[in-house]
Amino acid sequence: MQVYAFNKNQNRVFVEAAEQASDYSCLECGQTVRKRGGLHKQLHFYHLHPETSCRLNGKSAEHIAIQRYLKNLLGETCEEEVAFPHIGRIADIVWFSKNLIFEVQCSPITADEVRARIADYEKAGFQVIWILHEAEFCKKRVSASTLWLQNHTHYFAENDFLSTPAIYDFCPVILRQKRLGSFLKRPIDLSQIQKRKRVKTVASLPTYMHKRVELWNYFVSGDLLEAIENNELHIFDEANQFEASFSGNKTQEKSSLTEKLLQPFFRLFKSIYYYLIEQSTR
Ligand SMILES: [Zn+2]
16 A cells, blocks of 8 residues: 555645545556555555555555654655655655655564665665664564664654554664664654764673774664663663673583583593503503
C-alpha cells in the first residue's frame, strides 16, 4: 500500500485527493491502484492485481503509519514517496532542505540491500536515516542487516505503532549476533536533527555506543549521542556492567574451549613421552 499514485495525466495524487473507485497507477510498478480506507483505517492506495516485486505494494499498515507520522512531524519541508528515477528508487520521506531521506523498514532486509540503498541515495546527494520497526529489528537473534546498521544512524518505531506512535533510541547489548539486553530507551524528536562530526570514541561506553561516536553522522534531540555529547557518560554504567558480565564469560568460555581442543594433543605427547622413557630405561 501507498499514499501517492499517478492519475491519467501522470500527475502525482495524494490519496486524500483521489476519487473512490477510480483507477490510478502505481509510482513504482505502474499497475492499477485504487483508494481504500476511511474512518478507522488510514487511507491508502492498494494494487488491484498485486505485483509481488513492487516495494510500494509490500508496504504494511505500520509502514504507512510511521511514514505519515514523520510527514506530520516534519511538515511542509518534507515529501512522501518521492521517486528518484535515475537510481530506480522511491524514498519514503525526503527532507529536501536538509538533504535527508528517512527510510522506514518494517520487513526483513539483507545487509547488501541496506548498503546499496545508502550508496544509491548518497550518489543522489542524500544521507539516509533509518527508522526500523521494533517487531522486526529488535529480535533476540540479530540479523546481518541489523548488525550492519549499528554503523549507521538509525532509530526505532514502537512495536505497537498504530496505537502508540513513537520513535525512540536505545542502547543495545549484542554479543555474537544475540541481543542480550537493551538499556536507556528514550523517546526522541526527529524534527530536531543535527549534523555531527565523527570523533574518536571516549572510554567507558558500551560496544555499540563506540560505533556511534565514531561512525554516525547525525544526532537528534533526546538521543543517546546527544547525551554523550553532553558528557552524561554515567547513564551508561548499568549497560557497561551488564556487558562486562558477559564479556567475562566470553573469555572464560574461550579459554576452556582452547583447553578442550588441545587435550587430545596433550594426551598424545604424554604417551609418546612415557613410551620414550620406558624404551630408554630398558
Ligand atoms: Zn506497485
